[in-house]
Amino acid sequence: MRDFSYLRAGSVDEALSAAAMPATMLLAGGTTLLDLAKCGVNAPERVVDVTHLKGLDTIRVDAEGAFIGALAKMSRVAADPAILAGFPAVSEALWQAASAQIRNMATIGGNLLQRTRCAYFRDPASFPACNKRVPGSGCSAMEGVNRGHAVLGTSDACIATYPGDLAAALVAFDAVVHLGERKVPIDDFFLLPGTTPHKEHAMQPGEMITTITIPASAAARHSTYLKVRDRQSYEFAAASAAVGIEFEADHETIRDIRIGLGGVATKPWRARAVEDALRGKVVEPETVKSASRLAVEGAVAHGGNHYKIELAPRVVERAILKSGALA
Amino acid sequence: MSNQTTINLEINGQAHTLAVEPRVTLLDALRDHLELTGTKKGCDQGQCGACTVHVDGERVLSCLTLAVQVEGRAVTTIEGLSDPGAELHPVQSAFLEHDAFQCGYCTPGQIMSAVSCIREGHAGSDDEIREYMSGNLCRCGAYPHIVEAVREAAKVMS
Numbered sequence: 039m040r041d042f043s044y045l046r047a048g049s050v051d052e053a054l055s056a057a058a059m060p061a062t063m064l065l066a067g068g069t070t071l072l073d074l075a076k077c078g079v080n081a082p083e084r085v086v087d088v089t090h091l092k093g094l095d096t097i098r099v100d101a102e103g104a105f106i107g108a109l110a111k112m113s114r115v116a117a118d119p120a121i122l123a124g125f126p127a128v129s130e131a132l133w134q135a136a137s138a139q140i141r142n143m144a145t146i147g148g149n150l151l152q153r154t155r156c157a158y159f160r161d162p163a164s165f166p167a168c169n170k171r172v173p174g175s176g177c178s179a180m181e182g183v184n185r186g187h188a189v190l191g192t193s194d195a196c197i198a199t200y201p202g203d204l205a206a207a208l209v210a211f212d213a214v215v216h217l218g219e220r221k222v223p224i225d226d227f228f229l230l231p232g233t234t235p236h237k238e239h240a241m242q243p244g245e246m247i248t249t250i251t252i253p254a255s256a257a258a259r260h261s262t263y264l265k266v267r268d269r270q271s272y273e274f275a276a277a278s279a280a281v282g283i284e285f286e287a288d289h290e291t292i293r294d295i296r297i298g299l300g301g302v303a304t305k306p307w308r309a310r311a312v313e314d315a316l317r318g319k320v321v322e323p324e325t326v327k328s329a330s331r332l333a334v335e336g337a338v339a340h341g342g343n344h345y346k347i348e349l350a351p352r353v354v355e356r357a358i359l360k361s362g363a364l365a
Numbered sequence: 366m367s368n369q370t371t372i373n374l375e376i377n378g379q380a381h382t383l384a385v386e387p388r389v390t391l392l393d394a395l396r397d398h399l400e401l402t403g404t405k406k407g408c409d410q411g412q413c414g415a416c417t418v419h420v421d422g423e424r425v426l427s428c429l430t431l432a433v434q435v436e437g438r439a440v441t442t443i444e445g446l447s448d449p450g451a452e453l454h455p456v457q458s459a460f461l462e463h464d465a466f467q468c469g470y471c472t473p474g475q476i477m478s479a480v481s482c483i484r485e486g487h488a489g490s491d492d493e494i495r496e497y498m499s500g501n502l503c504r505c506g507a508y509p510h511i512v513e514a515v516r517e518a519a520k521v522m523s
Contacts, residue, residue, distance in 0.1 A: 043368065044387035067429075068429050069429050072390070072430075072431070076410055077410070113423075138478070138487070138499075138500050139414060139425050143426065
């Protein structure tokens with residue numbers, strides 16, 4: 039890890055003016071920044087520690103929804119009784135992510151900004167080419183070991199998977215990312231790779247995530263997160279789905295359904311085609327199965343990740359049936 | 366070595382002053398600067414849990430924590446879990462009793478993690494212990510005995 043200068047921000051304004059300087063990174067839990075600094079992916083000249091800022095770790099839930107400070111730790115949000123009651127999929131996505139130690143360190147803001155686990159991205163010494171690290175340099179994953187790579191939202195430049203669980207749940211329930219006064223819907227916050235895979239989100243230099251809000255909804259109250267992976271715990275998703283359902287008064291016709299996918303796309307993925315196909319329908323296994331196939335409409339595989347096109351609809355189907363039973 | 370900064374750390378109840386570069390992790394500060402080598406360096410990238418310590422009573426990875434970040438916070442390592450000459454911590458005793466290791470390299474991290482797992486109330490069943498101890502890898506595969514040790518220590522600590 040290359041050395042850097044260290045500044046402990048005393049206020050949000052101080053953090054923001056420091057963050058606007060070149061080669062400067064904000065440090066919260068450190069679980070991504072320091073990991074990638076050791077890999078040689080990050081080489082900041084200045085690191086601005088924001089963990090001592092006061093009042094940015096509040097968790098509050100009221101009739102409007104959830105208000106989560108960017109510095110709240112994953113473990114605290116996962117265990118918060120009001121989050122558990124109003125947004126169970128959010129809690130489940132959090133406690134099924136990473137390990138207990140990392141969840142005690144990592145903040146909610148940092149969690150959203152975690153980088154892909156693409157092995158080529160993470161290893162600049164062996165693989166200098168990477169369109170995400172060095173725009174225009176090429177991609178080793180297209181023809182390489184790409185079992186974990188994305189099948190949705192890919193481009194000719196990049197097929198790296200967005201690895202987070204929390205964001206899959208947040209995108210399902212229309213969360214909003216607050217950058218101080220500026221508010222960005224989470225689906226617009228994350229960018230598709232296109233020809234610029236190095237641009238992953240809508241944040242500009244000199245901005246930081248201060249709060250994440252999630253509007254309250256009946257679908258969010260009756261939600262679940264299903265994560266399928268290579269080992270039972272402490273592993274990224276091969277495919278995951280956050281699903282919430284609200285029924286009509288007859289308790290069987292779907293009024294509202296929200297579906298977010300993880301582990302299969304280049305950004306947190308909203309499965310709107312599946313939602314559209316099921317709104318107004320009754321939850322019944324064959325209907326759910328055929329609608330779930332729409333989750334991978336337009337999917338493109340690159341060899342090793344072909345199984346995800348089969349796996350993702352099954353995960354969606356199971357999550358819908360589980361969520362339907364909860365609603 | 367032009368970029369050194371002087372920091373004050375509280376490790377196992379004792380105050381320490383040391384000069385380190387900002388990039389020095391808590392793990393390296395413990396092992397290389399303070400000769401507290403009980404905390405182990407396994408992967409050094411947050412994947413194995415061997416470096417687990419407590420900061421303000423919560424388990425964290427010292428390899429992904431900068432030493433400068435824990436100024437003003439209380440750090441506990443395996444050396445501080447029980448007082449010298451006093452009885453072992455119940456989790457330490459349970460690991461001995463249940464033979465919960467082979468080579469022992471991951472053990473300090475396993476024990477620090479297990480103490481938290483029990484305190485957090487996540488040792489209610491073997492499945493729950495496995496889930497909440499998943500951040501600590503054991504290449505020898507002593508997992509069945511580790512689960513036994515955590516389960517039995519939880520009874521003693523309750």
